[in-house]
Amino acid sequence: MASMFFRMLRQSVLEGRRRKVLAAATVALAAALITTLFTLSVGVGDKMAQELRSYGSNIRVIPRSDAVPLVIGGVDYNPLRGRDTLDEADLPLIKDIFWRNNIVGLAPILRHQVVLADGGPQVPLIGTYFDRAMPIPDEPDYRTGMRTINPFWSVDGDWPDDAGIDEALVGTSLADTLGLSPGDTLALADPDGAATWPVRITGILATGGEEDEAVVAPLALVQAMTGLEGRVAEVEVSALTLPENELSRRARRDSDALSTEEYDTWYCTAYVSSIAHQIEEAVPNASARPIWQVAAGEGAVIGKIQTLLLVVGLAAFVSAAMGVSSMMTTTVGERAREIGLMKALGARDRQVIGLFLSEALVVGGSGGALGCAVGLALAQAVGWMVFGSAIAIAWIVAPLVIVVSVAMAFAGSIPAVRAIARLMPVEVLHGRR
Amino acid sequence: MSEYLASVIKAFLGLGLVLGLLLALVPPARRGQATLVAAWLTGVALAIGAAAGSAALAQGGQVEIRLGLRTAALAFSALSLLALALALWRPAALVVAIAAALAGALLATLGVAAMVDVLGRTADIGFTATEIINTELLLNLAALVVGVAVLIGLAVSIRRLGADLGRRGSLAALAAVLAVLAVFSVGDAMLALLQLGWMGVTSGRISFVAQVTDAAPLAPYALLAVALAVLALARLKAPPRATGARGPRLRERRAARLSALAWSRAAAASVAFLIAALLHQDLYASLPPSLSAAEPVVPDAEGQVRLPVEPAADGNLHRFAYIASDGRRVRFFLINRYDAEHVRLGVVFDACMICGDDGYIQDGNDIICIACNVRLFRPSIGNPGGCNPIPLDHVLEAGDVVIAAAALERGARYFSEVVSIPVTDPVTGAELINTEAPHRYDFRGRTFFFEGRESYERFRADPETFVGDLEARRWRVQGHQEADG
Numbered sequence: 001m002a003s004m005f006f007r008m009l010r011q012s013v014l015e016g017r018r019r020k021v022l023a024a025a026t027v028a029l030a031a032a033l034i035t036t037l038f039t040l041s042v043g044v045g046d047k048m049a050q051e052l053r054s055y056g057s058n059i060r061v062i063p064r065s066d067a068v069p070l071v072i073g074g075v076d077y078n079p080l081r082g083r084d085t086l087d088e089a090d091l092p093l094i095k096d097i098f099w100r101n102n103i104v105g106l107a108p109i110l111r112h113q114v115v116l117a118d119g120g121p122q123v124p125l126i127g128t129y130f131d132r133a134m135p136i137p138d139e140p141d142y143r144t145g146m147r148t149i150n151p152f153w154s155v156d157g158d159w160p161d162d163a164g165i166d167e168a169l170v171g172t173s174l175a176d177t178l179g180l181s182p183g184d185t186l187a188l189a190d191p192d193g194a195a196t197w198p199v200r201i202t203g204i205l206a207t208g209g210e211e212d213e214a215v216v217a218p219l220a221l222v223q224a225m226t227g228l229e230g231r232v233a234e235v236e237v238s239a240l241t242l243p244e245n246e247l248s249r250r251a252r253r254d255s256d257a258l259s260t261e262e263y264d265t266w267y268c269t270a271y272v273s274s275i276a277h278q279i280e281e282a283v284p285n286a287s288a289r290p291i292w293q294v295a296a297g298e299g300a301v302i303g304k305i306q307t308l309l310l311v312v313g314l315a316a317f318v319s320a321a322m323g324v325s326s327m328m329t330t331t332v333g334e335r336a337r338e339i340g341l342m343k344a345l346g347a348r349d350r351q352v353i354g355l356f357l358s359e360a361l362v363v364g365g366s367g368g369a370l371g372c373a374v375g376l377a378l379a380q381a382v383g384w385m386v387f388g389s390a391i392a393i394a395w396i397v398a399p400l401v402i403v404v405s406v407a408m409a410f411a412g413s414i415p416a417v418r419a420i421a422r423l424m425p426v427e428v429l430h431g432r433r
Numbered sequence: 434m435s436e437y438l439a440s441v442i443k444a445f446l447g448l449g450l451v452l453g454l455l456l457a458l459v460p461p462a463r464r465g466q467a468t469l470v471a472a473w474l475t476g477v478a479l480a481i482g483a484a485a486g487s488a489a490l491a492q493g494g495q496v497e498i499r500l501g502l503r504t505a506a507l508a509f510s511a512l513s514l515l516a517l518a519l520a521l522w523r524p525a526a527l528v529v530a531i532a533a534a535l536a537g538a539l540l541a542t543l544g545v546a547a548m549v550d551v552l553g554r555t556a557d558i559g560f561t562a563t564e565i566i567n568t569e570l571l572l573n574l575a576a577l578v579v580g581v582a583v584l585i586g587l588a589v590s591i592r593r594l595g596a597d598l599g600r601r602g603s604l605a606a607l608a609a610v611l612a613v614l615a616v617f618s619v620g621d622a623m624l625a626l627l628q629l630g631w632m633g634v635t636s637g638r639i640s641f642v643a644q645v646t647d648a649a650p651l652a653p654y655a656l657l658a659v660a661l662a663v664l665a666l667a668r669l670k671a672p673p674r675a676t677g678a679r680g681p682r683l684r685e686r687r688a689a690r691l692s693a694l695a696w697s698r699a700a701a702a703s704v705a706f707l708i709a710a711l712l713h714q715d716l717y718a719s720l721p722p723s724l725s726a727a728e729p730v731v732p733d734a735e736g737q738v739r740l741p742v743e744p745a746a747d748g749n750l751h752r753f754a755y756i757a758s759d760g761r762r763v764r765f766f767l768i769n770r771y772d773a774e775h776v777r778l779g780v781v782f783d784a785c786m787i788c789g790d791d792g793y794i795q796d797g798n799d800i801i802c803i804a805c806n807v808r809l810f811r812p813s814i815g816n817p818g819g820c821n822p823i824p825l826d827h828v829l830e831a832g833d834v835v836i837a838a839a840a841l842e843r844g845a846r847y848f849s850e851v852v853s854i855p856v857t858d859p860v861t862g863a864e865l866i867n868t869e870a871p872h873r874y875d876f877r878g879r880t881f882f883f884e885g886r887e888s889y890e891r892f893r894a895d896p897e898t899f900v901g902d903l904e905a906r907r908w909r910v911q912g913h914q915e916a917d918g
Contacts (some may be wrong), residue, residue, distance in 0.1 A: 038566070045567030052562040055808045101813035101821045124472065138816045240808040268787060270807045270820065303567050396568045432763070 004054075009358050016334070019327050020363055023409075026323030028365030028374065030316035031405045035375020035397055036382060037309045041302055042394040048299040049294060053243040056104070057147070057272045058291045060087070061094070061235040061279055068289070078328050085231035088219070088285050094138045095235060097278040104268050105148030108232035110222045114188040114215065116178070121193060123174060126212040127222025132162040143167045143203045149238035150207065157182035157203025160218055166198065168217035169205040180204075188215065190225065197225060236277065237288070241272040246271050317408055324412025328360065332423075339420060340428035353417050360409040368405025434559050434572040438716035441580035442553035442707055446653050447541045448475070453588040454607040455536050457595025458517060467533075468592070471501075471540060478541040482548025486770060489549065490556055500625035503618040504544040509539035512612040517607070521600055523690035543614075554729050580710075583703050590700035591660060597693060602638035605664045613655045620645025651663040653711055662706050665902060666738035668697045678894065715859070722803055724783075724792045727764050733840035739833045746776045752783060752796040757845035759880040762790060765825050765841070767834060772810045779814035780834055784847040786909055793822060817913035823847060836882070846906040847877045857898040860888035876907025894904045 013020065063084035071202065086108075094106055110127040136142050145162065146153060160167035169187075170180050170341035180186070182203050189196040205216055223229050244252075248271035251258055255277060258266060266274050276288035292299075342352055363367075376393060385390035452471060459467040489495045516532035561570035595603035623640045626632035671693040675686035730738045730753045739753065744765040745751045752766045764783035771777050782792040788804030796799075800809040807820045815824050826840040853868045863884045867873075870882035872889035876896045883889040892899055 041566045042568060045563060045565035045570070048565055049562040049567045049569055099819045101810055101816055101819040102807065102811050138813075138818075238835070240810050242805070242807055243562070269805060299563065301567060306565060394568050396571050402573060 005316055006354070008355060010141045012195060012355060013112045013357055013362055016331055019330065020359075023327040024323050024363045024367035024370070027254075027320050027364055027405050027408055028371035030320035030408060031368045031371025031401050032375040032378060033316045033371075034404060035372050036378045037313055038397045038400065039376060039379035039391060040382065041306060041309055043392045044298045044395055046320075046394055055237060055242065056239060057241050058289050059237040059239060059272065059276050059279065060291050061237060061283060061286050061288045062233070064285050064287045066234075077116045078408070085233055085284075086235065086283065086286055088223075088230045088232050090286075091232075091235065092134060092136050093282045094235070094279055095134075095138075097275070097282050098267070099239070099270050099275050099278060099288065100136075100138070102275065104238045104240060105144040106235055106237040107144065108219055108235045109151055110219060110226065110228065110231070110233045112222050112226050114225070115191055116186060116188065120178075124210070125188065125222060126211060126214050126216045126224070127219040128216065129158045130162050130171070131218055148257070149236060153205060153207045153211075155203040155205050157201075160202045162218045163220075165218060165221040165224055167201060167202050168199040168215050168221070169203050170201050171212040171214050171216065172204050173207040173212040174214065175201075175204045186215070188217075197221065233317045236291075237273050240270065242270050244271065244273070251277075258275065282356045288415060298403065300426065304322075315412075320405075320408045321412040324360065324409050325415055328413045328416035329362075329419065331359075332356065332419050336423060337431075339423055340425040343423070344425040344429065349421050352420050356416060356420060357410065357413060361406055364406040364409025365387060365402060367409075368402040371405065372401045375401065376381045434569075434576045435710070435714050435718045436561075436575050437555060438576040438580045438710050439719075440551055441577055442556040442560075442710060443653050444547045444554060444583065445460060445581070446656050447586050447610065448540075448547045448586040448654055448709065449542055449584040450591060450610045451607065451614075452540060453591030453876065454595050454603050454610065454663075455540065456592040457598070457603040458521075458600055458607070462745060464596070465593075466846070471537075474540055475544045478544025479548045482545035483552065485545060486549040486552035490552060494775065495549075495553060496625045496628050498549060500622055500629070502542060502549065503625070504621035505542045506546055507615055507618050507622070508537070509535060509542050510615055513539045514604075514608055519794045525556045525667055557575070568806055577614075583706050587660065587700060587703040587707070590696050590703065591663060593696045594663055594700055597667045597670055597696075598663060599670075602666060606659055609659045609662075610656060613652060617645060617649055617652050620649070637699075641729045650715060656706055657704055657711075660700070664697055664700050664704065667693070671697065701880065722794050722801075724764075724803075725750065725752055726793060727752040729753070730755050738841070740767060740831075740836070741830070742776065742778060742832050742834055745778060745834075746773060748773070750793065756852060756854060757842055759845075759856065759882070760851045761845040761848050761880075762847055762850040762852050763841050763845050764790075764873075765836075765844075766822070767792070768811070768814055770814055778829075778834060778838065779785060780825050780827045781815060781820075782825050782847055782893075783843050784823055784844075784909075785820050786817070786823055786913060787820055788849045789909070790850070842879075843904065843907055846908050856882050858882065858884045858888055861890050876900070877903050877907065881904065 019056055048100075063086055066086040081301070088108060089105060091108060095103055097103075107129045108127075112125045112127070113122055114125045115122050131143055131145045131147045133141065133143050147159065155169060157169075157173075160169060168186070170178075173179070180201055182201055184201045186201060187198050188198045192318040199215075199217060199221070203209055219232065223231065244247075245333070247258075247262060247266055248269075251263075251266045251271070252273040255263065255273075267277070268274075272290040276290055280286055339352055343349075376397075379391055379393075383389060453602055454476065456464060456468055456471060488892050489498050511905075513532065513535035516528065516535050520528045520532040560573050560717060561567060595606065598606070615627060620642055623632065623638060624646065627634055627638065627642065651756045662712070672686060672690045675683050675690065678686060728751075730740070732755075738753075739755070746769045749768050750766050750768050752764060753766070755763045757763055765781060765784050768778055768779045768781075783792045785793075785804065788802055789806040791802070793800055793802055793809070798811075800811060800814065801807070802809065802820045805820055811819060813821060815821075823842065823844065825836060825893040827834050828837045829835070832913055851868065853866055855864055856867045856870070857864055859881050865882060865884055867880075867882050870884070872886060874883070874889060874893055875883050876892075881892060881896075881900070883892065897903075
């Protein structure tokens with residue numbers, strides 16, 4: 001019986017091939033569009049989920065006055081921005097909170113603009129710890145700095161000595177532009193041109209971030225240049241944390257709204273929000289915020305246009321279903337006598353419908369597979385054009401798109417199925433319709 | 434993903450079977466119409482359940498809702514079974530109408546209850562970490578869709594197989610399904626009554642509720658067993674291989690047989706899928722991580738445990754266990770906090786001041802507290818605070834870690850696991866087994882065991898005379914204390 005079914009299906013698929021190829025192409029076009037949209041969205045969604053589910057995160061500590069939002073029309077009008085600083089002597093307090101053992105490391109940051117000697121270009125200068133001793137009660141020989149919290153920073157050459165003020169790293173892009181290499185000397189000057197500070201380049205730094213365009217020097221040097229001895233502008237803290245959940249999200253919105261019991265649970269669990277809260281308690285005049293890189297960047301963009309993507313996907317779905325629908329209705333019309341004969345021979349409605357739906361399955365499945373392949377390639381092209389990088393392929397998209405394509409074909413078959421059910425053998429076999 | 438699949442199956446399996454069997458009881462002529470009505474009714478019930486369940490999750494009141502639903506389900510189960518039996522025996526129009534109404538009420542109650550149930554089950558599992566479409570969200574969604582589809586398939590095939598089985602068979606199967614559901618409804622309703630304080634707490638009631646709650650994970654398997662029984666009986670009743678007839682009669686009979694076999698294959702496939710999904714969740718996916726084996730240690734004559742540093746320097750977690758004087762199993766572990774060149778051992782109890790003695794496991798390079806899932810910053814192991822393991826006093830001596838048995842005894846109260854060992858009665862000096870001793874008494878955190886009432890009373894009156902000035906054990910509630918403090 002089964003082999004008979006497949007023989008009929010093969011015949012039925014091969015009949016009217018051109019029309020079916022056209023319908024499959026319609027499905028493929030829609031599938032390609034949906035694949036592209038989903039690949040973009042799911043790629044970012046996965047990255048964001050991974051970030052929110054990860055067991056480590058970074059926290060930025062800034063002076064409280066900097067954290068006051070005073071943004072009007074997208075422009076920040078906070079007059080205190082960048083004017084206030086934190087006390088460098090308070091840094092060990094961060095390693096003294098309840099979750100101190102979960103703080104992997106921290107690094108202060110102080111920024112400045114310098115002119116490279118003799119009217120050269122103005123470049124950013126970043127002062128920080130690289131690997132500096134910071135004795136704390138639990139561990140007298142605790143060391144911390146950018147090398148601990150950003151293990152993926154790579155240096156071609158040597159790391160500068162934190163104690164000195166005459167060594168620095170140069171970001172890889174800046175080094176390319178200026179033709180610098182390790183061992184060269186640079187003269188850093190204030191934009192006002194009051195004094196110059198000669199530094200030796202110990203290495204070329206590659207981070208993939210803003211540091212690639214900057215000179216990165218020990219904190220002490222930048223403090224000396226800016227006259228902000230013992231002050232830092234912000235601190236980056238790396239902590240081992242638990243993934244966010246409903247409780248921590250509520251606490252992040254408003255920790256005062258929690259009940260006492262919830263507050264205790266939250267405080268005694270290593271959520272990034274509770275660690276940030278404890279840092280705020282420990283360090284005077286500080287505001288601590290988790291850094292969600294993906295959530296704040298690509299995630300925010302996709303989040304805003306996601307509804308648009310779904311609407312476009314739906315439109316593609318409907319148009320492909322209409323394409324399939326016209327093909328199926330024509331086929332059923334052409335083969336009315338054959339269907340009538342099958343029914344007259346005792347075939348049940350659902351068997352005949354099954355035959356035509358299998359045909360739709362073949363059309364939708366093959367169109368979907370083709371469209372999926374095209375869509376994946378298209379998504380890569382979009383990725384290179386828009387983001388300048390390849391897009392991670394989420395494999396879940398392939399089965400999803402094929403299921404959606406088959407659904408398109410089935411949705412398009414609804415009128416044909418109704419026509420089959422209505423068809424009376426006696427009418428078509430007599431040729432009255 | 435598998436959590437969602439299993440939750441959907443556990444919540445909706447009963448509803449699906451009841452739906453299929455009730456429809457099998459409807460006369461063939463009206464079955465199509467009845468199916469449509471039942472489908473609408475179930476849909477509305479599910480929508481009401483979704484609203485009630487989310488309202489309960491947001492504002493509390495789950496216990497009251499559960500109690501109401503369980504009581505209604507019990508009442509409607511009993512009443513509709515009676516009415517259906519009566520309708521089968523005396524199919525008067527009024528009786529049939531009453532039976533149909535009661536069956537509809539039962540279906541609606543079960544639908545609301547199943548929805549509330551599934552919302553409660555999945556409230557603590559994150560459906561997705563972010564609102565942006567991601568792989569996890571799609572997989573969870575697929576699990577929901579597949580679970581619901583298989584259950585609908587099962588209900589449809591049970592409807593057909595039940596009809597093949599005959600009305601009496603279907604009614605018996607329905608009674609069996611409702612009986613299984615009733616046992617757990619009674620247990621749950623009683624638990625709710627106890628929780629609300631509307632029923633007095635007695636040890637007999639607590640024990641009944643505990644046993645029913647304990648057996649609750651078996652309920653879906655019992656329901657699937659009923660489905661399998663229906664399947665097997667219907668298969669036995671399938672028309673035999675057609676012989677004797679010729680022509681159209683032969684083909685008609687052959688078609689009837691093939692159709693019956695196809696339905697029972699479909700039902701068998703759904704049941705197999707459901708059992709596999711449930712077993713995967715219960716026996717594999719939901720199991721907590723287990724601790725690696727602990728190597729037993731015994732103190733030497735000087736009352737010290739000596740462990741060589743060398744093998745522990747490899748960066749892995751090395752777990753040991755010491756049996757304290759009263760049989761408590763004290764676990765501790767050694768771990769290299771830095772790399773192979775800088776060996777600095779952390780020597781700590783396998784327990785956390787906050788989370789208790791669930792212990793720590795190593796997953797790749799991470800050391801994880803099982804109870805709260807926090808990752809430890811390895812160089813900090815050995816320091817008190819946060820979720821770090823409780824530090825254990827020790828000294829380093831000639832390439833050995835030396836731990837005094839007294840230090841291990843001090844921490845024995847951090848652990849709850851007790852093994853059977855021979856102990857002596859401190860009053861009479863008699864030998865006995867700690868777990869079988871008739872009397873015991875806790876003094877300064879240590880448990881002492883007595884062979885009889887008399888020695889127990891004498892010890893209790895003045896413990897110091899028998900055990901001298903004993904060093905007290907520490908409790909977790911005391912928090913971290915200075916070494917030798």
